[in-house]
Amino acid sequence: MSTTPVIDVERLNLTYGDFHAVKDLSFQVGRGELYALLGTNGAGKTSTLEIIEGHRTPTSGTVRVFGQSPLDRATVRPKMGIMLQESGFSPDLTVKESVRLIGALTRRVDRVERVLDVVALTHKAGTRVSQLSGGEKRRLDFATAVYGTPELVFLDEPTTGLDIQSRDDLWDVVDKLRDDGATVVLTTHYLEEAQQRADRIGLMHRGTFHREGTVAELTRTLPATIRFVLPASAPALPLPAARERDGRCLIETFGLQKDLHTLLRWSEDHAVELRELEAGPTRLDDVFRSLSSE
Ligand SMILES: Nc1ncnc2c1ncn2[C@@H]1O[C@H](COP(=O)(O)OP(=O)(O)OP(=O)(O)O)[C@@H](O)[C@H]1O
Numbered sequence: 001m002s003t004t005p006v007i008d009v010e011r012l013n014l015t016y017g018d019f020h021a022v023k024d025l026s027f028q029v030g031r032g033e034l035y036a037l038l039g040t041n042g043a044g045k046t047s048t049l050e051i052i053e054g055h056r057t058p059t060s061g062t063v064r065v066f067g068q069s070p071l072d073r074a075t076v077r078p079k080m081g082i083m084l085q086e087s088g089f090s091p092d093l094t095v096k097e098s099v100r101l102i103g104a105l106t107r108r109v110d111r112v113e114r115v116l117d118v119v120a121l122t123h124k125a126g127t128r129v130s131q132l133s134g135g136e137k138r139r140l141d142f143a144t145a146v147y148g149t150p151e152l153v154f155l156d157e158p159t160t161g162l163d164i165q166s167r168d169d170l171w172d173v174v175d176k177l178r179d180d181g182a183t184v185v186l187t188t189h190y191l192e193e194a195q196q197r198a199d200r201i202g203l204m205h206r207g208t209f210h211r212e213g214t215v216a217e218l219t220r221t222l223p224a225t226i227r228f229v230l231p232a233s234a235p236a237l238p239l240p241a242a243r244e245r246d247g248r249c250l251i252e253t254f255g256l257q258k259d260l261h262t263l264l265r266w267s268e269d270h271a272v273e274l275r276e277l278e279a280g281p282t283r284l285d286d287v288f289r290s291l292s293s294e
Pocket residue numbers: 016019021039040041042043044045046047048
C-alpha cells in the first residue's frame with residue numbers, strides 16, 4: 001500500500017496584497033484519515049482549502065494532492081468531492097438535473113438515482129432547487145461529495161442548517177465513504193462534531209497552526225474542570241476555586257479524580273449540596289476559548 005500522503009502541504013504561504021493570510025503552513029493528511037481544519041474566523045482555513053482544491057495559486061510553498069499539483073486539475077479533480085458552503089446550483093434546475101450536472105462537472109461515474117437515495121432526496125427529484133428547504137439544499141450540496149464515491153472528500157461546514165436526523169444520516173454516509181477508503185477533510189464550527197469524528201485536528205489562528213494533533217493531544221495540555229453551585233452559607237472549600245456569579249464555582253485541575261474525591265468527601269462531611277455538579281476533561285471549546293483570548 002502506498003504511504004504517500006493524500007495531502008502534503010509544505011511551508012505554504014498566501015498573501016492578499018500586503019496581507020499575509022497563510023503563514024508557512026505545513027501538514028499532511030494520510031489515506032483514510034478524517035482531518036478537521038478548525039480555527040477562529042479569518043484564520044485562513046478557506047484560503048488553505050482553496051489552494052488544496054486547486055482553486056487558488058499559493059504565493060510560495062508546495063502542495064501535493066495524491067502526489068501531484070492540485071493545479072493539474074484534469075488528473076486530480078476527478079478524485080475530489082468538494083462540498084462547499086454553498087454549491088450555487090441554478091435555482092431553475094430540478095434536483096435530479098443538478099445531481100446529473102455534478103457527474104458532468106466531476107467526470108465521475110455514478111447512477112443519479114443512487115446518489116438521490118444516499119442523500120435522501122429521491123422524493124424531491126423533480127423539484128426545482130429554488131423550492132427546496134435550507135436543509136434539503138444542504139443535502140443536495142452533499143451530493144457533490146457523494147457522487148461517484150470520490151477518494152478525497154472536502155466537507156465545508158457540512159451540517160450547518162441540518163436537523164439532528166439529517167446530521168446523523170450525513171455522518172452515516174461519511175462513515176460509509178470512509179469504509180470504502182475515502183480520506184475526508186472537514187471544516188466546522190461545531191467543535192463537538194470535530195471532537196467526535198476527527199482522527200486529527202489542525203487548529204488555525206491568524207494564518208498558522210496554533211496546535212495540531214489528535215483531540216487527546218490537543219486537550220491534554222489544558223486542565224480538566226469541576227463546576228458546581230455552592231450555597232451562600234457553605235464553609236470554605238478544600239480546594240482553590242474561581243468564584244463566578246450566583247455561587248457558581250469552577251475548579252481547574254490536572255488531577256481530576258483525586259480532586260473530585262476530595263471535594264465529594266468535603267461536601268459529605270459538611271452536609272453541603274453541590275448543585276449542578278459537572279466534572280469532565282477539557283473540551284475542544286475550552287481549547288478554542290484559550291486561543292481566542294491570546
Ligand atoms: N480575496 C481576498 N482578498 C483579501 N483578503 C482576503 C481575501 N480572501 C480572504 N481574505 C482575508 O484573509 C484572511 C483569511 O480568510 P479565510 O477566508 O481564509 O479565513 P477562514 O479561516 O476561512 O475564516 P472564517 O472561519 O471566518 O470563514 C481573512 O482575514 C480574510 O479577510
